[in-house]
Amino acid sequence: MxxxxxxxxxxxxxxxxxxxxxxxxxxxDLRHAAKAGxxxxxxxxxxxxxxxxxxxxxxxxxxxxxxxxxxHTNVVQLLLFHGADPSLENKKGxxxxxxxxxxxxxxxxxxxxxxxxxxxxxxxYRKLEPDEFxxxxxxxxxxxxxxxxxxxxxxxxxxxxxxxRIYKVRASVNNNRIMLGFLRGYGARKANYLLNLKKDLMQxxx
Numbered sequence: 280m281x282x283x284x285x286x287x288x289x290x291x292x293x294x295x296x297x298x299x300x301x302x303x304x305x306x307x308d309l310r311h312a313a314k315a316g317x318x319x320x321x322x323x324x325x326x327x328x329x330x331x332x333x334x335x336x337x338x339x340x341x342x343x344x345x346x347x348x349x350x351h352t353n354v355v356q357l358l359l360f361h362g363a364d365p366s367l368e369n370k371k372g373x374x375x376x377x378x379x380x381x382x383x384x385x386x387x388x389x390x391x392x393x394x395x396x397x398x399x400x401x402x403x404y405r406k407l408e409p410d411e412f413x414x415x416x417x418x419x420x421x422x423x424x425x426x427x428x429x430x431x432x433x434x435x436x437x438x439x440x441x442x443x444r445i446y447k448v449r450a451s452v453n454n455n456r457i458m459l460g461f462l463r464g465y466g467a468r469k470a471n472y473l474l475n476l477k478k479d480l481m482q483x484x485x
Contacts, residue, residue: 306333306342313342313358316351321358331363340369347375347391350384352444355391359464365391386444393468399460400473402480406455409433416450416457419479436462439472446472 309329312320321342325331332341343363346354355375359365365375379387407415409432416435420427425437425448433452438445447465451458457480459473 305329306335309333309342310335310340310345313346313351313354314349316346316349316354318353318357321354325357325361331358331361332367334367341367341375343367344369344373344375344378347379347384347387348382350382350387352384352387352390355387356394356445356464359391359395360462365395386442389468390444390464390466394461394466395463396466397460397463398466398470398473399458400470400477402457402459402477404452404455404457404480404484407452412452412457415480415483419476419483420448420450422479423475438465448472448476450476 305324305327306329309321309324309331310333312324331343334341340348341363343355343358343365344367346358347365363375368374368377373381376388376391379391412433413430413435416437417427417430420435420437423439425439427435427437428447429436435450436447437450438447440446445465446467447462449458449460449462459476461467461473
């Protein structure tokens, strides 16, 4: 009986060590992919559940810091959307924002400072059925040359690219209100994109 308990504990410890090793390897792969700007490899690692803020055994740079340092805007946005923290510092006390500023990647600096802020516009509207909402929003997004990324009942995501930067907007419905908001990491300093969509919606409703 006592021997079985010991074996069970040893097995549990072994499994924990294996899990830690796998997580460490995935974190290392993520940092390498972020440095190289390999967006497809990063998407695969994210699907596998990698920690976006992993720094390795001895601490140091995160994947976000690596991407920011090398000017990979699309990687920065993707990592932010998946919870990467731009305030984490490396061994020299520099954050991802700091290294982007040092390298004069102004768009990346703005994304990490402004693109993660929550901006949501609420638009009072009549009650819409799911297909009505989809038709309405797809028409508005398409008119503004947005790329439709996801369509679900009462939930549509679309993106717009400008000068190498991607903006993503989610449209949803809550209590007879259409809600427009930027996705984390894909926002803008000002709400002009959202306000233009609101204007179009109001014109359609007249």
